[in-house]
Amino acid sequence: MARDSSTISQADLASAYARWAPVYDLFFTATMRPGRKAAAAAINALANGGQPIQVLDVGVGTGLELPMFEPHVQITGIDLSEPMLDLARKRVARAGLANVKALRAMDAMALDFQDAHFDAVIAPFVLTVVPDAHRTLDEMARVVKPGGEIVLVNHIGAESGAMATLERWLSHRAAALGWRPEFSWSIVADWLARHPGITLVERRKLPPLDLFTLIRLRRENGATSA
Ligand SMILES: C[S@@+](CC[C@H](N)C(=O)[O-])C[C@H]1O[C@@H](n2cnc3c(N)ncnc32)[C@H](O)[C@@H]1O
Incomplete structure (x- = not known):
């Protein structure tokens, strides 16, 4: 049976990001910097009075966001792609x-951490990449402590117009690109509707050209992740 080219498998991702790794920083540093900065600022603000906090960076990639965290933000980064992680390790050593x-090879949809292990989770430009966004959100909500935040940055697809048409067309190249150009807000909204213990704290458009959206979610105190 012909495969739907708008779906992405783990194998597609491994080969797409092995191809992207050597040129990733060249293409994706500048345009996505405001998104990374906004997400890192949201995390830095959680460290009340400079108290150390434990943060999981899901899909850390080459580690472009890592220098943006304040020293008391203790980061564990995970990614599926070893070539991307190698570049992140070099950046950490260099800087x-x-x-x-720690920087570990791990699947965002099956995190090897105990429940309620981290004070916060950050994932810039990852939800539109992973094969199953809902499983990834489930895992993030499981490992964050009650009262903790999940901070996301993503391109949310246009609802209509020329951009929506372009994104629909590009979506047929999702497996080769390594991300879904068409990613509707309803994917997040549907998940939130099924998780009453998780609250949407902020949804804000970011430069350049409102292309990306900062999304902050909070696991409420006393809420179970399920
Ligand atoms: C677009 S990059 C974003 C990297 C980084 N956060 C940034 O801001 O540049 C997406 C990353 O997610 C990783 N990724 C994709 N699927 C994953 C999965 N299931 N588990 C862990 N990482 C995954 C990719 O290998 C890639 O490094």
Whole structure:
């Protein structure tokens, strides 16, 4: 049976990001910097009075966001792609980022951490990439402590107009690109509707050209992740 080219498998991702790794920073540093900065600022603001906090960076990639965290933000980064992680490790060594505690190969949809392990989770430009956004959100909600935040940045697809047409067309190249150009807000909204213990704290458009959206979710105190 012919495969739907708008779906992405783990194998597609492994080969797409092995191809992207050597040129990733060249293409994706500048345009996505405001998104990374906004997400890192949201995390830095959680560290009340400079208290150390434990943060999981899901889909850390080449680690472009890592130098944006304040020293008391202790980061564990995970990614599926070893070539991307190798570049992140080199960046950490080069910049002497002592607050980056570990960089591990791991699937965002099956996190190897205990429940309620982290004070916050950050995932810039990842939800539109993973094969199953809902399973990834489930895992993030499981490992974050009650009272903790999940901070996301994504391109949310246009609802209509020329951009929506372009995104629909590009979506047929999702497996080769390594992300879904067409990603509707309803994917997040549907998940939130099924998780009453998780609250939408902020949804804000970001430069350039409102292309990306910062999304902050909070696991309420006393809420179970399921
Ligand atoms: C667009 S990059 C974003 C990287 C980084 N956060 C940034 O801001 O540049 C998406 C990353 O998600 C990783 N990824 C994709 N699927 C994954 C999965 N199931 N588990 C863990 N990482 C995954 C890719 O390997 C890639 O490094």
